Each structure stands twice: as structure tokens, then as C-alpha cells.
Amino acid sequence: MPEGDHSAFGELNMKLDTEVLIIGGGILGTSVARELSRYRVDTTLVEREVDFGWGSTKASATVVCQGGDCLEFRKEYRNSRFVWDSIPLMEPLCRELDVPFKRIGSLSLIRNNNELVKYQKMKNLADKYLPDLEPHQWIDRDTLRRIEPHLTRDVIGALYDPKPAVTDPVRLSIALAENARENGTNIMLGTEVVSISRGTDSFEVQTTEGLIRTRFIVNAAGVYVDKIAAMVDADEFVVYPVKAWIGVLDKKVGDIIRHVVTARPSRPGELIFVNPTVHGNIFFGIPLQLNKRGDYSSTRRMSQAGFATIRSLVPDVSEKDIINSFAGYIMYRNYELGWHECVVAASRKIPRFINFCIGFPGVSAAPAASKEVIRLLSSEGLQTVEKESFKASGRAIPDFSEASDEEKKKLIQKDSRYGHVVCRCETVTEGEIVEAIKRGATTMDGVKYRTRAGMGRCQGGFCSPRVARILARELNVPEEQVTKKGKTSRLLLYKSKELLEGAVNEPA
Amino acid sequence: MNLHEIDVAVIGSGPAGMAAAVRAKETGAKNVVILERAEELGGLLHQCVHNGFGLFYFHEDLTGPEYAHRFIEKTMDAGVRPMLETMALNISPDREITAVSNKNQFLKFRPESIVLAMGCRERSRGALNIPGTRPAGVFTAGTAQRFINVEGFLPGRQVVILGSGDIGMIMARRLTLEGARVEAVVEVLPYVGGLIRNEVQCLHDFDIPLFLKHTVTNIYGERRVEGVRVAEVDSRMNPIGGTERDIACDTLLLSVGLIPENELSLTAGVELDPVTGGPFVDGARQTTVPGIFAGGNVVHVHDLVDNVTWESEIAGESAARFAMGERIPAWAGIKLKAGRNIRYVVPHTISGNEDVTLYMRVREPEQNVRINVGDIAGKSELIVKPSSMLKIELTSEQLKKLGKNVTEVVIDCQKWGGK
Numbered sequence: 030m031p032e033g034d035h036s037a038f039g040e041l042n043m044k045l046d047t048e049v050l051i052i053g054g055g056i057l058g059t060s061v062a063r064e065l066s067r068y069r070v071d072t073t074l075v076e077r078e079v080d081f082g083w084g085s086t087k088a089s090a091t092v093v094c095q096g097g098d099c100l101e102f103r104k105e106y107r108n109s110r111f112v113w114d115s116i117p118l119m120e121p122l123c124r125e126l127d128v129p130f131k132r133i134g135s136l137s138l139i140r141n142n143n144e145l146v147k148y149q150k151m152k153n154l155a156d157k158y159l160p161d162l163e164p165h166q167w168i169d170r171d172t173l174r175r176i177e178p179h180l181t182r183d184v185i186g187a188l189y190d191p192k193p194a195v196t197d198p199v200r201l202s203i204a205l206a207e208n209a210r211e212n213g214t215n216i217m218l219g220t221e222v223v224s225i226s227r228g229t230d231s232f233e234v235q236t237t238e239g240l241i242r243t244r245f246i247v248n249a250a251g252v253y254v255d256k257i258a259a260m261v262d263a264d265e266f267v268v269y270p271v272k273a274w275i276g277v278l279d280k281k282v283g284d285i286i287r288h289v290v291t292a293r294p295s296r297p298g299e300l301i302f303v304n305p306t307v308h309g310n311i312f313f314g315i316p317l318q319l320n321k322r323g324d325y326s327s328t329r330r331m332s333q334a335g336f337a338t339i340r341s342l343v344p345d346v347s348e349k350d351i352i353n354s355f356a357g358y359i360m361y362r363n364y365e366l367g368w369h370e371c372v373v374a375a376s377r378k379i380p381r382f383i384n385f386c387i388g389f390p391g392v393s394a395a396p397a398a399s400k401e402v403i404r405l406l407s408s409e410g411l412q413t414v415e416k417e418s419f420k421a422s423g424r425a426i427p428d429f430s431e432a433s434d435e436e437k438k439k440l441i442q443k444d445s446r447y448g449h450v451v452c453r454c455e456t457v458t459e460g461e462i463v464e465a466i467k468r469g470a471t472t473m474d475g476v477k478y479r480t481r482a483g484m485g486r487c488q489g490g491f492c493s494p495r496v497a498r499i500l501a502r503e504l505n506v507p508e509e510q511v512t513k514k515g516k517t518s519r520l521l522l523y524k525s526k527e528l529l530e531g532a533v534n535e536p537a
Numbered sequence: 538m539n540l541h542e543i544d545v546a547v548i549g550s551g552p553a554g555m556a557a558a559v560r561a562k563e564t565g566a567k568n569v570v571i572l573e574r575a576e577e578l579g580g581l582l583h584q585c586v587h588n589g590f591g592l593f594y595f596h597e598d599l600t601g602p603e604y605a606h607r608f609i610e611k612t613m614d615a616g617v618r619p620m621l622e623t624m625a626l627n628i629s630p631d632r633e634i635t636a637v638s639n640k641n642q643f644l645k646f647r648p649e650s651i652v653l654a655m656g657c658r659e660r661s662r663g664a665l666n667i668p669g670t671r672p673a674g675v676f677t678a679g680t681a682q683r684f685i686n687v688e689g690f691l692p693g694r695q696v697v698i699l700g701s702g703d704i705g706m707i708m709a710r711r712l713t714l715e716g717a718r719v720e721a722v723v724e725v726l727p728y729v730g731g732l733i734r735n736e737v738q739c740l741h742d743f744d745i746p747l748f749l750k751h752t753v754t755n756i757y758g759e760r761r762v763e764g765v766r767v768a769e770v771d772s773r774m775n776p777i778g779g780t781e782r783d784i785a786c787d788t789l790l791l792s793v794g795l796i797p798e799n800e801l802s803l804t805a806g807v808e809l810d811p812v813t814g815g816p817f818v819d820g821a822r823q824t825t826v827p828g829i830f831a832g833g834n835v836v837h838v839h840d841l842v843d844n845v846t847w848e849s850e851i852a853g854e855s856a857a858r859f860a861m862g863e864r865i866p867a868w869a870g871i872k873l874k875a876g877r878n879i880r881y882v883v884p885h886t887i888s889g890n891e892d893v894t895l896y897m898r899v900r901e902p903e904q905n906v907r908i909n910v911g912d913i914a915g916k917s918e919l920i921v922k923p924s925s926m927l928k929i930e931l932t933s934e935q936l937k938k939l940g941k942n943v944t945e946v947v948i949d950c951q952k953w954g955g956k
Binding site for chain 1 (some may be wrong): 546574599622624635637638639640642643645658659661662663664666668669670671672673674676677679680683684686687688689690691692693716754755756759760761776787800803810850872883
């Protein structure tokens with residue numbers, strides 16, 4: 030089945046020339062691609078997965094604009110600067126690209142006097158560093174009970190920050206990539222970088238889909254950022270993969286918590302949190318753990334800790350309300366100290382090679398940090414002449430479930446497939462699924478992240494056969510070739526009766 | 538038929554919906570419609586190609602599609618109007634239905650009464666919190682059943698099934714017949730979750746290994762399932778260290794419970810019983826919202842289609858009576874309370890004036906017991922299991938013995954001579 034857009038090659042192992050190659054199609058890579066598409070620069074983005082944002086981006090708690098948390102974010106860290114500078118950029122960016130965004134504010138729970146002292150310090154820092162942004166407020170216990178009635182009573186108050194918001198980081202990555210593509214960026218999905226060799230004024234990048242010659246490289250490879258850098262000896266930094274686990278609650282209890290709520294059990298860095306998502310679920314997470322990279326499995330211990338966490342913050346939650354959980358990685362600069370610094374730098378040894386890794390919170394820092402990457406590229410010698418033809422706005426796939434009755438009527442009148450509900454838990458229609466495929470979804474997960482089909486309480490039990498059928502039809506491939514997430518992740522290995530007829534082909 | 542003249546609207550066209558609609562029509566309701574989101578009537582019956590349907594209702598051994606076909610004919614003969622590819626999105630507490638369809642487009646109408654017959658859904662991997670990776674190849678048993686029996690595809694050739702619910706065991710046999718190899722059926726409890734007839738006919742007859750008191754503790758494989766880890770569990774269902782072993786497979790099926798599908802009921806303000814997951818209903822199968830009735834798996838999960846049909850006929854009859862102007866008093870009557878070793882009793886209340894059938898499940902398996910309905914009736918059983926629904930029929934004569942002022946009757950499962 031078609032995995033991404035290989036049209037630039039025509040045939041496999043053709044050679045492609047580009048000016049800037051971005052490695053990685055997560056929130057950082059797509060942000061740079063979109064920024065760069067404002068200029069007359071020949072840009073190519075490669076992503077090893079068959080879609081955008083499938084690494085750390087999809088494992089985000091989806092909270093952005095949380096930079097007022099100055100216990101972790103300090104002036105001397107460039108990361109803090111990027112997060113702060115991104116706060117006023119995030120909402121306009123989401124509006125421009127038609128990505129859901131909701132400002133909900135955050136509550137840092139204060140459970141004893143020690144914590145109170147810490148948060149006083151934090152508020153002072155925030156007042157000092159962020160004078161232009163809306164300030165924090167102290168919330169007493171009674172007010173807290175009124176605004177978050179389901180929250181644990183075991184608190185003396187909270188520090189309220191009005192700035193934090195929630196968005197959909199995967200949809201934001203997709204929207205950024207779509208917009209970049211519309212403005213001329215060449216995007217190649219399912220394309221993994223195998224090796225990089227250096228010429229005098231260019232790099233030769235061998236990928237699984239062919240050779241790419243480029244003058245500049247932006248390494249935004251997420252969990253593999255240091256491995257890519259090491260291919261050309263540009264790994265002048267150390268990052269540690271830290272595993273995060275997030276549990277998901279049913280929309281049914283989606284109003285049980287209204288703000289981003291965080292608490293610090295004992296040591297710094299051991300943050301636990303619960304927050305609503307922009308789509309009406311609740312996410313909750315446990316402290317991060319150092320882990321072997323690439324292992325996305327969750328463990329029994331993680332889910333037990335997760336349930337204990339959510340119960341400690343919101344005692345009313347029942348285990349039955351958990352509909353899913355997932356794990357992902359954050360690349361930390363310095364794990365031991367529990368603070369956050371990022372890698373946004375031109376390699377000191379290798380010219381025209383930019384390493385770009387934020388760690389936490391990558392999505393929040395992306396808007397400002399990607400502008401910094403453009404500055405770095407231009408100081409490395411890239412000509413950045415603005416394009417007059419740049420088109421800034423993007424348009425989301427219609428969201429039937431969120432539409433008003435009038436809008437629903439209009440959608441159905443325009444295209445009767447919007448009257449055919451395929452995913453009943455999230456009320457996703459065939460119209461939305463077909464549109465998602467038209468825009469580049471090639472897999473079950475691709476459809477899911479764009480439309481939420483299969484993301485509800487039955488987790489695709491009902492709609493997956495129907496989505497698979499629509500994918501096969503729209504992509505014009507046999508249904509057995511439909512995959513969950515590209516490559517060998519085929520959903521259906523055989524036709525009925527195929528195993529009875531003797532000759533059986535092993536799954537590809 | 539004008540949408541604004543509908544007497545009874547039934548949501549869902551599985552065995553429950555069709556039985557309710559037919560009975561509503563027979564009772565005298567003029568305009569009866571069924572809202573069905575699929576392309577045809579019948580619901581999940583179409584994918585249940587095995588036999589065992591209708592043994593009690595039709596006194597015949599039918600397959601799911603045959604059972605569906607009988608009721609589709611009854612539905613059409615009765616003059617019920619099916620609204621296919623139509624999905625109800627919302628029901629307001631005053632019974633206004635909002636629905637979409639790709640034929641009739643966007644609809645809003647207010648029938649005189651409504652029967653909820655949405656059935657149930659399967660518990661998913663996410664709800665179980667099974668550790669491990671997230672590859673393709675993990676399906677609920679019912680989804681796999683649809684792929685094989687309706688869509689014509691086989692998910693894989695080497696299968697482990699977690700949970701011994703009826704669909705899981707039936708799929709173990711189905712997969713074996715399709716040429717796949719079922720490596721194990723793994724059940725966390727010390728007994729199977731489904732009917733004994735399925736344990737015998739689907740597992741033992743096909744030599745499929747059954748591991749009781751075991752669970753899946755890990756899933757392997759990055760893109761597609763490559764194997765699972767299975768371990769024995771202790772009495773608190775925690776895996777016992779040292780008992781783990783890995784089984785290579787390309788597919789993991791889950792048959793770990795069904796959940797009544799009541800999201801739509803909640804939009805109407807219908808109150809749900811946390812034990813059954815379905816609406817509280819009285820003897821007439823009226824929910825806590827007047828004029829909204831419910832029957833079948835949306836109320837509580839059944840193990841036999843025959844009972845689904847019978848129960849939904851009550852809901853259909855009541856809905857027709859309500860639509861014709863008869864006021865069915867909401868929630869008056871005698872409360873039925875689940876006592877010793879009884880998990881739940883449906884209906885939740887009874888009027889005390891009419892013959893009634895009580896449906897119930899026990900909490901724990903037990904032998905040589907007597908189910909007592911207060912002191913007015915009882916039934917002896919050699920063996921009771923949570924997987925087998927119990928049924929007790931009470932006549933109005935028996936109910937008279939309750940006396941006038943009784944407001945609650947306790948249903949107990951007592952050991953023989955253990956009183």
C-alpha cells in the first residue's frame with residue numbers, strides 16, 4: 030500500500046537534491062518545516078513512520094503554555110525562554126491552522142507548608158520573569174473545592190496559573206505538515222535515515238527510500254536525535270530517554286476535573302498530573318522513569334501506579350472509567366537533576382547541521398524554538414528570502430460530533446457520507462474518514478489520530494472492520510493490506526478459508 | 538408515515554429491538570419504527586453463524602442469521618417501519634430523538650414512547666489495562682467474529698484467547714475450523730466465563746487447551762503481535778512469580794466481558810444500575826424516565842437470545858400501551874433486592890399484581906442451593922454459576938401472598954438445609 034509520498038523519487042533509489050533536510054516528522058520537525066516554508070528554501074522532511082507525530086508527540090499530555098511553572102523553568106535555561114516565548118504564539122498558531130485549543134489554567138496543589146514555601150518561591154520567580162503575562166493566583170481550600178469539587182480534600186490550597194491550555198499535538202503536527210506541504214515542502218513518510226556522509230558543502234543521506242543530497246540538516250529525530258547526530262559525529266550532547274505513562278479516562282467522567290492539576294509527591298521531578306483533554310477525556314500520569322529507548326510497552330506496575338495516582342488526586346474515579354493507557358519517551362538533557370534543558374544548536378564541529386531536541390515540554394516550546402532553528406540555519410549560511418505566495422491558514426477536517434445541529438444538517442446535505450456514523454463512541458462519520466484518507470491517512474492509526482475513530486470507549490471494537498473497509502476502498506488496495514500503523518502491522522493476515530486450501534503465503 | 542406521528546420508536550434492531558417492535562405493533566401501536574445504524578436489520582445476529590439460537594423460543598436449533606431472518610420477516614409482516622443507516626445521536630428527557638442518516642439526513646422527532654434496545658459492547662484491551670506493546674493483532678472476540686464471518690478475513694493463524702466468555706469460546710472453535718491454531722484459552726477465574734455447553738462443544742471437543750486461574754501479563758511485538766506472556770494468578774488475581782511462560786502467537790483475542798451500551802440512555806437522563814450497567818427498570822421494563830422503556834442486553838447482559846426476545850417483548854408491549862395513552866406509573870411497586878450470593882435481579886421493581894419473570898445472576902458458583910423469593914416462592918438448583926442466568930417465574934397468585942404493605946422482597950441463594 031502507499032506509505033507516504035514518494036513521488037519525489039519516482040523510483041526507488043533515485044537521487045534527490047534538496048537544500049534543507051529535516052529529519053523527523055514530530056511536532057518539532059513539522060514546526061520547522063512550516064516555518065521554513067515561509068521562505069524560498071527547497072525543503073524536504075523525512076519521517077520513518079508513515080504519519081506525523083507518532084513518536085513522543087503522540088504521548089504528550091497535550092498541555093501547552095505551562096511555562097509559568099518556574100520551579101522547573103528557569104531564566105538561565107534556553108528551554109524556559111522558548112516555552113515562555115511560545116505562550117503568546119500558541120493560540121494564534123492553533124487558530125490559524127484550525128487545530129483545537131482550549132485555555133483551561135492549571136492548579137498546583139499545595140499539601141503542606143513545605144510545598145507552600147516552594148510555590149511561594151515559584152510565584153515570585155514567575156512574577157519576576159514573566160511580567161507581561163497574566164500572573165498566578167493563590168487559591169484557598171474552599172475556593173478550590175468549589176472550582177474542582179471532585180479533587181482530593183487532602184490539600185491546603187493551590188497556586189492557579191491562568192495560562193496553560195490543552196490542544197491536540199498530533200493534529201497540530203499534521204496541520205503544520207499539511208500547511209508546509211501546501212507551501213512547497215517535500216514530505217516523505219515511511220523514510221528512515223540509514224547513514225549520513227559528509228561532502229565538502231553537502232551531506233549525502235542514505236534513506237530506506239533512496240539517497241538524498243542536502244546542504245543543511247535539521248535533526249529533529251526525537252527519541253533517536255543522538256543516534257542521527259552520531260552518524261556525522263555531531264553528537265556533542267547527551268540525552269537520556271525517560272519513559273512517561275499516561276492513562277485515559279472515559280468522556281463520561283470528562284468533567285470530573287476542569288483544570289490541569291499537578292502535584293509533587295516528594296522529590297522534584299516526581300510530578301504527577303491529571304488534566305482534561307481538548308476532546309473531553311481525562312489524562313493522568315505518573316512520575317517519569319529512565320528506560321531503554323524504543324520500548325513502548327506499559328507494565329502492570331505502571332498501570333497500578335497510574336491508578337493509585339489518579340485515586341490520590343481524584344478519589345471518585347473508578348477503575349472502570351479507564352479506557353486506555355499508553356507510554357512514550359521524553360529525551361532529557363540531565364535526568365539526575367530533574368531539570369530541563371534542550372538542544373537547539375548548530376553543531377560546533379559539523380557545519381550546517383542543527384540539532385533540535387526539546388525534551389519536556391516539546392509541544393509547548395515548538396513555536397518559538399522552531400523560529401530559533403530558522404535563525405540558526407541562516408547564521409549557518411542559509412538564504413532566507415520570504416515567499417510572497419506563503420499561505421498561512423489551514424483548515425481542519427470537519428468535526429461532525431462537535432458541529433451544531435445546523436452545521437450537521439449542512440454537512441449531510443453537502444455530502445451524504447456525513448450522515449453515516451462509522452465510529453459510534455466518538456460519533457465519527459464516513460465523510461470525515463474519507464476526508465482524512467484524502468489528506469494522507471493511510472493506516473488505521475492515521476485515521477484515528479485525524480478523526481478520533483476508534484479512540485472512544487470501545488477502542489475500535491465496533492468501527493475497526495468498517496474503517497478497514499473504507500481504507501481499502503479509498504486507497505484501492507486489498508483489505509488484507511490495511512495496517513494499524515504502517516510497515517508490517519497488518520490487521521488481517523489471511524482471507525477466510527485461505528488456511529484451508531493448502532498453500533499459504535507467510536505474511537509479508 | 539410522518540415522523541411526527543410515530544407512536545413507538547425502537548433504537549436498535551438486534552433481537553431485542555425487533556422483538557420489541559413486533560410486540561408493540563401487535564399490542565396495537567399504529568406507527569412503530571426501528572432506528573438501525575447498519576444497512577440491515579438483525580444487529581449482531583448476522584455474525585453469529587453458529588447454532589444454538591431459538592432452542593426455547595422457537596423450539597428449534599437455529600443459527601444467528603436464521604434467528605434474525607425469522608424476526609426480520611415478523612417485523613416486516615407486522616408493518617414496522619425500519620429506518621436503516623440511521624443513528625440516534627441524542628434523546629432528550631422529554632423523548633425528542635436527534636438522529637442522522639445518509640438517506641433521511643438530519644432528523645428530530647418526538648415519538649409517544651421509546652424502547653432502548655442498543656445491546657452491549659465488548660470490554661477492550663484498554664479497559665483491562667493489559668501491559669505490553671501496542672501492535673496490530675489484538676482484537677475483541679466479537680470484532681474478530683465480524684472480520685471472519687461477515688467481512689471474510691482471518692486475523693491470524695496462531696491465536697491466544699484471553700477470557701472464556703461465550704464469544705471467546707465460540708471463536709476458539711471457529712478459528713480452529715478456519716485452519717488457525719488456538720494455542721490457549723486463558724481465564725483468570727477458576728471457572729469458565731461462558732455456558733457449559735460452549736466449554737464442551739467449543740473447547741473440549743476440539744482439544745483446545747484451557748488455562749483456568751491464568752492471565753496474560755504481557756504482549757510482545759512492535760508492529761504485529763509476536764507472542765504473549767501467560768502466568769498463573771493467586772486468589773487475589775495477582776500473577777504468581779515463577780509461573781510465567783511465553784506463547785508465540787500472531788493474534789490475541791479478548792473475551793472478557795460485555796458492557797450494556799447506554800451512552801444514549803444517559804443523554805435522556807435514564808438512571809443506570811452500577812451492577813448491571815443497564816437502566817433501572819420496573820416490571821413493565823420502564824426506565825426511570827417515563828415513556829422510555831428498555832429490553833435485552835442494554836438492560837443486562839444475557840446468555841441466551843431467547844431471553845432477550847422475551848424480555849424485550851415486555852418492553853415493546855409496555856411502550857405500545859404508553860403510546861396509546863395508558864399511564865404506566867413510574868417506579869411504583871415492590872422493590873426486589875439482591876440478597877445472599879445474588880449479584881442482581883431484573884426487573885428492579887414489580888407491581889405485584891401481574892405474572893412476572895425474574896432474571897438474576899449469582900456472584901459465586903455454588904452447588905445444591907435454593908433460590909428464595911422472600912417466602913413466597915423458591916427454586917432448587919444443583920449448580921449455579923455467574924455465567925448462567927437464572928429465571929424464576931412468579932404468578933399473580935403467588936404474589937398475592939406478599940400482602941398489601943410489602944415494599945421490598947429479598948431474593949436469596951441459600952445452601953440446601955442451610956437456613
